[in-house]
Amino acid sequence: MKLTHQWLSILEGCMLVALGLHLLNSVGLLISGTAGIGMILLKLTSLTFGQLFFVLNIPFYILAWRALGKGFALRTFAAVSLLSLLSEIFRHYIQIDIHPIASAILGGMLVGFGLIILFRHNASLGGLNILAIYLERRFNIHASKTTLVADLAVLAAALLVLDAWSLLYSLLAFLLLSSVVGRYHRPPKWAQTSETKHA
Numbered sequence: 001m002k003l004t005h006q007w008l009s010i011l012e013g014c015m016l017v018a019l020g021l022h023l024l025n026s027v028g029l030l031i032s033g034t035a036g037i038g039m040i041l042l043k044l045t046s047l048t049f050g051q052l053f054f055v056l057n058i059p060f061y062i063l064a065w066r067a068l069g070k071g072f073a074l075r076t077f078a079a080v081s082l083l084s085l086l087s088e089i090f091r092h093y094i095q096i097d098i099h100p101i102a103s104a105i106l107g108g109m110l111v112g113f114g115l116i117i118l119f120r121h122n123a124s125l126g127g128l129n130i131l132a133i134y135l136e137r138r139f140n141i142h143a144s145k146t147t148l149v150a151d152l153a154v155l156a157a158a159l160l161v162l163d164a165w166s167l168l169y170s171l172l173a174f175l176l177l178s179s180v181v182g183r184y185h186r187p188p189k190w191a192q193t194s195e196t197k198h199a
Contacts (some may be wrong), residue, residue: 006121008081013117017125019108020135025049026096027103030162030170031111032147032177034127036154041062043161048091050084057126064130068137070122075123076130083125100169108173112180119143151178 017035024031030039038052045052057080057111064073098106124130133145151174158167 006075009117009121009137010075010123011082013114013121013123014079014082014125015085016110016114016117017115018090020107020112020114021049021083021087022094022109023096023098023103024173025091025099026098027100027169028162028166029100029103029107029173030154030158030166031107032151032154032174033125033129035111035125036150037127037157039049039156040154040161041179048088050087050091053087054080054084060126060130063134064124064126067134068130072122072124072133075121075125079118079123080126100166101172104169104173105176108176109180111173112177113184114178115181116184143181144178147181148178151175 011046021031021035021039025039025042028035028043034056038049038056041047041052041056042049062078064076072098082155115125118124118129119133124133128146128150132143132150135141135146136143153190155167155174158170162170
């Protein structure tokens, strides 16, 4: 029963993130972390976001497996695969006409709440999320601080591909995501489990 609850929660978290990213992608805005990098590359390559997101996360699985435990790594791989699939489904079947400000607000908050659900069930969406959880477990650095630094790095890279207004709206999404994670995320019990110590 507990296992079923965990995987249903991971599915729900991925759906929230996928919807948030779809809202942002629909008006050409960015979000932080590996997803943000994928959105930038989306403007420079012929690959879809789902394909880019999956490929970008491959190197981070090594860190997850070695430092955070194979259970966490497997759940993260499943979550990344699920998000990539959902992104492809949403891209084909959900058409959205939305103002960039509304997209930034809703998209940033949805991604933030989706990440919290995943963090609380010992999973992530790979990439910099893995780094955030690793630093939180090992050095007690709150995940919101790591995501904020990642936000700034992605925002700097976004200067190459976004106009001023899109950059401003993306910054709003970044701030809302970081605010949601900072206010609602609490390091769960598994942060001090033997799986962590094993790392």
